[in-house]
Amino acid sequence: MIVLDVLGVIGTIAFALAGALTGIQKKLDVFGILMLSITTAVGGGILRDMLIGNTPPMAFRDPTFVVISIISAICACLVYQHINRFNNLIQFCDAVGLGAFTAAGANMAILYDINTPFIMIVLGVTTGVGGGIIRDLFVQEIPFVFRKEIYAVAAIVGAASFYYTQAILPDAVPMYLCFVVTSVIRILSIIYDLHLPII
Amino acid sequence: MIVLDVLGVIGTIAFALAGALTGIQKKLDVFGILMLSITTAVGGGILRDMLIGNTPPMAFRDPTFVVISIISAICACLVYQHINRFNNLIQFCDAVGLGAFTAAGANMAILYDINTPFIMIVLGVTTGVGGGIIRDLFVQEIPFVFRKEIYAVAAIVGAASFYYTQAILPDAVPMYLCFVVTSVIRILSIIYDLHLPII
Amino acid sequence: MIVLDVLGVIGTIAFALAGALTGIQKKLDVFGILMLSITTAVGGGILRDMLIGNTPPMAFRDPTFVVISIISAICACLVYQHINRFNNLIQFCDAVGLGAFTAAGANMAILYDINTPFIMIVLGVTTGVGGGIIRDLFVQEIPFVFRKEIYAVAAIVGAASFYYTQAILPDAVPMYLCFVVTSVIRILSIIYDLHLPII
Numbered sequence: 001m002i003v004l005d006v007l008g009v010i011g012t013i014a015f016a017l018a019g020a021l022t023g024i025q026k027k028l029d030v031f032g033i034l035m036l037s038i039t040t041a042v043g044g045g046i047l048r049d050m051l052i053g054n055t056p057p058m059a060f061r062d063p064t065f066v067v068i069s070i071i072s073a074i075c076a077c078l079v080y081q082h083i084n085r086f087n088n089l090i091q092f093c094d095a096v097g098l099g100a101f102t103a104a105g106a107n108m109a110i111l112y113d114i115n116t117p118f119i120m121i122v123l124g125v126t127t128g129v130g131g132g133i134i135r136d137l138f139v140q141e142i143p144f145v146f147r148k149e150i151y152a153v154a155a156i157v158g159a160a161s162f163y164y165t166q167a168i169l170p171d172a173v174p175m176y177l178c179f180v181v182t183s184v185i186r187i188l189s190i191i192y193d194l195h196l197p198i199i
Numbered sequence: 200m201i202v203l204d205v206l207g208v209i210g211t212i213a214f215a216l217a218g219a220l221t222g223i224q225k226k227l228d229v230f231g232i233l234m235l236s237i238t239t240a241v242g243g244g245i246l247r248d249m250l251i252g253n254t255p256p257m258a259f260r261d262p263t264f265v266v267i268s269i270i271s272a273i274c275a276c277l278v279y280q281h282i283n284r285f286n287n288l289i290q291f292c293d294a295v296g297l298g299a300f301t302a303a304g305a306n307m308a309i310l311y312d313i314n315t316p317f318i319m320i321v322l323g324v325t326t327g328v329g330g331g332i333i334r335d336l337f338v339q340e341i342p343f344v345f346r347k348e349i350y351a352v353a354a355i356v357g358a359a360s361f362y363y364t365q366a367i368l369p370d371a372v373p374m375y376l377c378f379v380v381t382s383v384i385r386i387l388s389i390i391y392d393l394h395l396p397i398i
Numbered sequence: 399m400i401v402l403d404v405l406g407v408i409g410t411i412a413f414a415l416a417g418a419l420t421g422i423q424k425k426l427d428v429f430g431i432l433m434l435s436i437t438t439a440v441g442g443g444i445l446r447d448m449l450i451g452n453t454p455p456m457a458f459r460d461p462t463f464v465v466i467s468i469i470s471a472i473c474a475c476l477v478y479q480h481i482n483r484f485n486n487l488i489q490f491c492d493a494v495g496l497g498a499f500t501a502a503g504a505n506m507a508i509l510y511d512i513n514t515p516f517i518m519i520v521l522g523v524t525t526g527v528g529g530g531i532i533r534d535l536f537v538q539e540i541p542f543v544f545r546k547e548i549y550a551v552a553a554i555v556g557a558a559s560f561y562y563t564q565a566i567l568p569d570a571v572p573m574y575l576c577f578v579v580t581s582v583i584r585i586l587s588i589i590y591d592l593h594l595p596i597i
Binding site: 249250251252311313315317318336339340341342344346347351352394395396397398 | 454
Binding site: 055 | 448449450451510512514516517520535538539540541543544545546550551593594595596597
């Protein structure tokens with residue numbers, strides 16, 4: 001699990017930076033920026049834990065990821081003026097985070113013995129995109145995953161690949177496959193500017 | 200329970216159509232439309248399940264209603280231009296759904312042995328109107344149940360009629376009474392254009 | 399606990415009045431005003447109970463606080479025109495409520511045997527400010543705790559003082575200290591018009 005932990009940390013930093021930047025743009029105060037940063041980073045996992053009755057949520061029992069979010073948010077406040085230069089790097093880290101969170105979330109279906117394809121996808125997607133949805137609701141935006149990009153779809157395909165390779169691939173390989181599939185789809189959709197159609 | 204299941208399917212279709220139409224109007228992408236459709240249809244039940252600790256929520260353990268929502272949303276996308284003609288039909292089905300969802304939700308108070316009038320009303324109303332509230336929050340509208348119509352009030356009266364006839368009426372009759380009372384109040388409020396007062 | 403119960407009632411009234419006034423300003427109907435009033439008053443506690451798996455939430459098992467909220471909301475509707483005169487009183491009661499709710503919420507960490515500093519702060523703050531956040535989301539405002547005032551910060555300092563005096567002070571004294579610290583910080587921030595900085 002060490003590898004996924006490292007990936008999770010990378011993702012948490014990217015998610016927390018995105019949350020903090022949103023907060024700064026929306027003229028929130030320092031507390032609001034921290035809250036938005038934390039929410040974006042751990043909100044998806046909290047939502048998933050509430051859905052499966054894993055209470056209190058993991059993010060509250062082990063504050064590591066909240067602490068990482070706070071440090072990221074403080075960094076974002078300090079280098080705010082210069083952060084646009086790192087836009088591509090942040091988007092790349094965000095894609096890594098989406099993959100890591102989706103894989104970890106989908107894996108909870110196995111740990112909780114509710115290993116159906118539907119629940120695995122729901123838990124993966126909720127963990128991956130839930131934080132961003134809550135952030136957007138807090139700042140009064142229609143959640144961006146509903147509007148513009150191939151984001152949740154990457155998580156869905158990733159989690160599905162997890163489920164359907166469990167019988168074929170050994171040990172934790174399906175989980176890593178989920179991470180790779182999700183992140184790669186997300187990165188490709190950014191590079192080639194792919195979007196879902198609007199009716 | 201077969202009758203209520205059929206009513207629940209009718210309601211799910213109506214709720215999912217309403218959600219999909221909202222998504223199309225708000226220019227969401229295809230994923231957003233599907234999500235809004237699913238949320239409107241099963242969001243109330245998920246919220247109720249989280250309130251009573253029934254995890255993972257029923258809608259995730261048995262994906263039937265999610266599948267119905269997805270099919271309804273796809274139909275809505277295909278016949279979008281012509282759907283205004285069916286407006287009255289959809290409103291009627293929506294009232295049927297409100298009644299069926301409220302009755303099923305209120306019934307959970309009995310199944311979970313928390314059969315007080317207050318909890319039965321809360322569970323009935325949450326199941327009936329919760330999905331619409333989440334949908335409205337997602338698209339940045341003040342929830343319509345707070346603003347305009349006799350909607351939640353119909354569910355409250357229905358759930359109360361459920362509770363207070365348990366001692367008098369046999370078997371599942373109070374549950375069906377809840378369905379009838381809720382749906383009829385809702386339909387009458389549409390026909391006669393009844394609203395709650397604004398201060 | 400009697401003292402904290404009384405303080406909780408004062409706070410519930412203040413929170414419910416604030417919710418009802420928001421509803422009136424936003425032109426909600428009577429049901430919407432009641433819902434906003436109830437949500438503001440008991441929403442934080444419900445959120446906290448969902449986070450720790452205390453289901454169904456206390457506010458639904460014992461409807462006392464919901465009943466108090468409804469009565470407060472009705473009073474708000476009746477004396478709406480004259481309520482501005484009582485603005486200072488309401489703000490004072492709100493600060494008392496924030497303290498009482500934070501103390502009661504933080505105390506759940508002990509009752510549930512999850513007595514870490516982080517969880518105690520999370521439960522205290524969630525109980526204290528959660529209802530106001532949900533209210534603001536319902537009426538399409540960015541939650542005011544993220545924007546303007548020393549509000550959540552008061553609850554954080556209060557809950558931290560609770561945790562770190564447990565070893566030193568006897569019995570329920572740390573809980574009352576939490577109440578006093580939270581309320582006093584909040585009141586001072588109103589009197590001296592203190593705000594958190596914006597980046």
